[in-house]
Each structure stands twice: as structure tokens, then as C-alpha cells.
Amino acid sequence: MSSRDSLTASALAADFTEHLTLAERRSPHTVRAYDATVRRFLDFLQQHLGGAVDGERLQALALADFRAYLAFRRGSGLSNRSAAREVAVLRAFFRWCRRARNIRCDAIDALASPRIQRRVPRPIAPNEAAVLGQAGTDAHWTEKRDAAVLLTLYGAGLRIAEALSLKPGDLGRETLRVTGKRGKVREVPLLAAVAEGIDAYRSACPHDLAAEEPLFRGARGGPLSAGIVRTAMRQARAALGLPESATPHALRHSFASHLLARGADLRTIQELLGHSSLSSTQIYTEVDAAHLLDVYRNAHPRA
Template sequence: MTGTATEDTLALSPALREALARWLEQLKALDGASDNTITAYARDVRGFLAFLAHHRGGAMGTGALAEVTVSDMRAWMARERADGLAARSLARALSAVKTFTAWAAEREGFDATAILSARTPKYQRRLPRPLTPDAARDMIDTVELQAQKDWVAARDVAIVTLLYGCGLRISEGLGLTGAEAPLPEVLRIRGKGGKERLVPVIPAARRAVDAYLRACPFPVEPDAPLFRGARGGPVNARLIRKAMQQARMQLGLPASVTPHALRHSFATHLLSAGGDLRAIQELLGHASLSTTQAYTAVDQARLMDVYDKTHPKA
């Protein structure tokens, strides 16, 4: 991105800095945006405004947004690409810029057509890379073999089973507390941006967690982590990634097999079994259906692969 954080701040008028701060506050308070999203949006918008200040030769105020031209937008995007920003990242930055500009235009009453009509750069959307059902089962079995202590092995199996069986993010799984033990049939999960969703817990996941709790040397405490580290504190996600890395190497699976790939596998396997896309969206906690629709493309790609391998050739 263009400029440093200090340069970005100096390039903005006090009124524009205040407007940006209010917009970010609204995103967090009303839209439930996560801290990471807020940080990324702030960086992208400040970088854009700093570029405009240097490009146009003066500090940027809210009124200056109305004077931005199509040529200015092209110059900014060209600079970002020349600095090595990938098309996908530039598309994200442009989305942040448009969202802020639309908000500012509504408050200040100016025409923001030049910014809002800027075309999003084309990029190849990366499809999720799920495991096959057999590979997912093998992963759970092989993760158990990576730990030297039986209770740690039981813990890792419980975590991996929960991620795959419930479609949780690793932060959500490791964020569970002793208050959830024994696991109910339906978990209330607080996901990105503090949004809550209800997730059914399959019997295999409940059994795996029960086995871990019986083996765990630490007591179950409502305010303490459900999954404990070697000294009783919270489990570092890096340890689960490492256990899966060792297991996938033994199984000959690709580097794409990560804890998050288990979440992808959960969604893809549900869809293959006839699951409703809207229901899967709710289970995953996706804000947009378009995010969940990526699994439709994965399922179609796998179907075509099977077709190519099995259909008789003329």
C-alpha cells in the first residue's frame, strides 16, 4: 500500500479523519465487523486517501472525494498493482473504499459516481480444497498417533473431530469453555464479528470430547478453556496445525490439509449429501450466501473429475 501509517494520517484533514473513525465505529457496532476486518478496512481506505492526496497535491477532506475522477481511480489501481498488490487484495481494498465513500456521500450529500463505478479487478476465485470423506476419517485416526501423552492424543482427536463434525473455525473450537461440557446436542457458537449461530453436535464429536475429558488431568471449570494445554492453559492453534501436518505427511495428503480444510470438508460433504445451501450458510456462519456458494463449485468440479475418470471413451 502507498505511504506509511503516519503519512496516511497527515494526508487527511481532521474532518476526514473523524469521518473515517465514525464509519469504522459503525461497522463494528452495527454491522458486527471483526477486529481484523476493521483493521484491514482502515488500512485500505487510509492508503487510498493518502495516494489521492499525493496524486492531487493536497490534503484530502471530505469534499475532495466528490472531485475524484475515473482517471484518479485508474491511477490508484495501477499504482497498487505496480507495487505488487494482488488482484484479489486490490478487489478487497476497492470494496472498502466504495463502502466508505458511499457512507460519506450519503452523509455529506455529494455525487460519488466516479469511485462507486470503478470496476473490480478480475481474479480467479480460489476454491476451497476439502478432504474426501475417507481422508477426513484417516486424518482423525492418524492425529491420535502424533502425541506422546494419551490425554493429549485424546484432546487432539476431540478437536479435529469437532472441527470436521460441526464445521467450526479452529478459533471457535478452541474458544469453547468448560461451561459447554458435556457437549449438548446443539452448540451456541459466537463467530466472526460476535455473530451467534446454533450448530448441531454429531454423536461422534460428543463421544470424542467425553473421552478427552475423562483422560484430561485438569478439572472441568466453567470459566476455563475446555481444551487444555500441557500446563492447563488454553491450547495454541499452532499445536493442532502441527499435529495435522505430521498426520498428513504420514498419509501422503497435500499441504492444503489444514484445520480450516476440515471446515471446508464439512460443508462440501453436507452439500454432496443433499444439504440445503441456505442451511449450510447458517451452520457455517457466513454473512453472505455467495461465500457458501463456493462449495457448489467444488462439488461440481469433483463431479466432473469423477465423470472424466469413469465415463467410457469413444
């Protein structure tokens, strides 16, 4: 048996995770999700095949084995969208196995991904987004922090992870330096309202905000968690009577949709969002069309 075939499943999963982290520079959230999916698949195979899994057994997998895994996951209530995500992860894992460990499994190429209906993001209104970023002068510093984070998500079109990775040194006079997926850096305009919200938070924050430390801090001074941001959004959503679709990520969608509605071109929006391909940005043309259809249905006498 070759050294390739003797590689254990656990070692392969660990090496793949290391590759995602170091070589592809994926976000910690993505790495955790990929690692969990691969290990879940390998644990299933151990039960399904009745023994330890190594490179030789991975290479010998048949299409029926992959379908058995998806059926197993379906039994746990997996949706089409989540199943498609797991298929994408497995394809990435076996591509890496082929390239890095010479483990070739042709069956994965024949595995069809479940069809999913593409969801069009529903932006919130500009006035609602503006209210989210407001905090009174007498507000507690954590309230000013929450308002500043939400305002930054909307005003700069950031992902939560991008906002939480900001450092004071990333703030320029008119631009914001953002580190996106895979460590890609981009510059986005720093709107006056966003700068004012951040300044109000920084003035009230009791912790030392060094230039190369996280800008947004938790109550005890450590990095702010994404969970706190989501909680702040839920509270603001309840106070304003916004729908469940009004999530922190919806603020990023709103940023792009509002730019498009005001005449910005897709290439500009692509650069601002940090999308690697224009196809990722083109979904916002559907958002704008959906908004126009809503207006038509609500206002046209023959609708």
C-alpha cells in the same frame, strides 16, 4: 469550510473502524483487514495529492485517483482477487462516509472491480478428515487439543475463529452453540466423535476450563491462537501426504461437500454453516460436480 470537510483522514479511518467493530460487529480479523486497507489508501492519497487528506478532498476524488491507487498496488504484486477485495473495502468505506459524514464521492461508483475466477473448494476425503481428529491415549494434552480442534472444524463445519471462540458452556448434550460473523448465534449438531475428541482433550488439559472461558487453550493457558491451528494442520497434512489445499478452512468445505453428497439440501447446509445468503452455499454444488468429474475422468474408459 464545513465541519464535514475539515474531518481528517485519520479521524475518518478511526471512526469507520469503530463502526465496523461496534455497529456491524465484524470479526477482529475483518476489522484489521479493512482498517489496514483504508489507511493504506489514505496514505497513498497523501502522497498522490501532495498534502493532507480531509473530507473535502475525499469528496473531490476522481476515477483516475482510484485507478492510480490500484496501479500503485499492482506494482506491489497485488493479485486480481486481492485487488477486488480492496475495491470492496473502499466501496464500504465511502458508503459509510456518505451515510455517516455526508461525504459523497461519486467517482467510487464508477470504479470497476477486477474480474476473478471463482475458486471451487477442494474437499478432503471423509476418511482423511477422520484421521486428522485422532490422537493416541498417551498423546500430550496439546496433541489431543489439536486433534479436537481439527475434528471440530470438520465435524461441525466451523470457521477457525468460531472454533476458537467456543466456551465449555457452549457444549450441549447434542448441540453446539456457535457464535459466527457479526455475533450471529446458531446451533449445530454435536456429533459423538466430536464430543469424544473434546472430552479427551478436556480430561488431559492441565488448565481450569471455566464455563465462560475459552475452551481451547494455548500451552500457557491463554486462548489458543489461529496460527497454532494452522501449524497443526500443516503437520497433519505432511504426515498424511495431503495436498497444500488441505487447510483448516478446507475442513469446513469438506463438511459441507460431504453433507451435500449424502443428500442434505442447500438450505440445511446454509443454516449449519451460518451463511447469510443461499448464494454463498451454492458453491458446494460446484464442488460436488467437480468431484464427479474427477471420478469420471479417472474411471471412465473413454475419458
